[in-house]
Amino acid sequence: MQEEERWINIRVIAVSAFLGFTGWIIKAVFDSLILYEKSFFDILIYDIPLSEVYIRVFVCICFFIFGVFLSKNIIQRKKAEEELRNAHDALTAANEELENKVKDRTEKIEKLLNEKNELIIQLGHDLKTPLTPLMGLLPSVINKERDPELKELLEISIKNIHYIRDMVSKTIDLARLDSNLTEFNFENTHLLSEIDKVISSNQFIFDNKEIFVENKVDNSIMVKADKLRLREVFSNLFSNAVKYTPENGGMITIDAKQEDEYIVISVMDTGLGLKKEHIDHVFDELYKVDSARHDLNSNGLGLSICKRIVEKHGGRIWLESPGEGKGTTVFFTVPLSNSTKKDN
Numbered sequence: 001m002q003e004e005e006r007w008i009n010i011r012v013i014a015v016s017a018f019l020g021f022t023g024w025i026i027k028a029v030f031d032s033l034i035l036y037e038k039s040f041f042d043i044l045i046y047d048i049p050l051s052e053v054y055i056r057v058f059v060c061i062c063f064f065i066f067g068v069f070l071s072k073n074i075i076q077r078k079k080a081e082e083e084l085r086n087a088h089d090a091l092t093a094a095n096e097e098l099e100n101k102v103k104d105r106t107e108k109i110e111k112l113l114n115e116k117n118e119l120i121i122q123l124g125h126d127l128k129t130p131l132t133p134l135m136g137l138l139p140s141v142i143n144k145e146r147d148p149e150l151k152e153l154l155e156i157s158i159k160n161i162h163y164i165r166d167m168v169s170k171t172i173d174l175a176r177l178d179s180n181l182t183e184f185n186f187e188n189t190h191l192l193s194e195i196d197k198v199i200s201s202n203q204f205i206f207d208n209k210e211i212f213v214e215n216k217v218d219n220s221i222m223v224k225a226d227k228l229r230l231r232e233v234f235s236n237l238f239s240n241a242v243k244y245t246p247e248n249g250g251m252i253t254i255d256a257k258q259e260d261e262y263i264v265i266s267v268m269d270t271g272l273g274l275k276k277e278h279i280d281h282v283f284d285e286l287y288k289v290d291s292a293r294h295d296l297n298s299n300g301l302g303l304s305i306c307k308r309i310v311e312k313h314g315g316r317i318w319l320e321s322p323g324e325g326k327g328t329t330v331f332f333t334v335p336l337s338n339s340t341k342k343d344n
Helices: 002-035 040-044 050-144 148-178 191-201 203-208 227-243 302-312 338-343
Strands: 187-190 211-215 222-225 250-259 262-269 317-320 328-335
Touching: 050 148, 148 302, 187 191, 187 227, 191 203, 191 211, 191 222, 191 227, 203 211, 203 227, 211 227, 222 227, 222 328, 227 250, 227 262, 227 302, 227 328, 302 317, 302 328
Parallel strands: 211 250
Antiparallel strands: 187 222, 250 262, 262 328, 317 328
């Protein structure tokens, strides 16, 4: 480092001395051409008054000082450029190393997630196997049983078995969606017809709880969607709406409107509504609001499945609620069909 600094100082002095000598020559040329009628070589060193010598010395000093500042500036700029290049090279190397680490970690995480999903699917199938005969045998046992207390216990057992089977089925479905094991068949779909099919299949449930369903979706709307998965989304949303509608009845309203190349679908109910702190978590797996924590009809997976299905369609899903007792509206988007885009 000391050698480098010494070399830099010598170079600065040399450049500055050269500029100082250049100043002397420039002043001599100026004197020869303007002040004195003598040749340049006579004026350069000889035959000049003492005052002229002082002036030239002053000019040389000015040029020397200018040379010092100029040389230092050039050297510092080159040094800064070199440091900047070194920093850029180091940063590039660090970024490449970081990218490789991130890629390696991502691959490991994806592998672990796939293994987790495969394990869940396998465990789910293993759990469903012993539940199937129980679901078939216990109703027969209840029909033959005469003891009211034992009959009630058997009914509770059946209810719990149905809850476990439903949770296992939805857990498997969620794992399949996360691991890309489920293939989607995207096709041009008549939105109103698909919603009407789901409403029709759930009409008994709506009637049983005195819920009026209004489908305001325009007959002309076509979307690009997997029909079975789209119906699954509406089934889960309707199930949630029914679950949180008071016993004295209520209303569910379905509507849709176009925004750019997507259709925004809304499912609004007049149910219990949600507190603000619950809204950001309703799509989390196994999340239940306070009123449903001990409800065996709720497993906290329905909205998580809806989220995965909507995202597989390239859309998004969100929920809004004015507050408790004021109902809830779930919004989600699905892409327009190719035929609708052409018509527009």
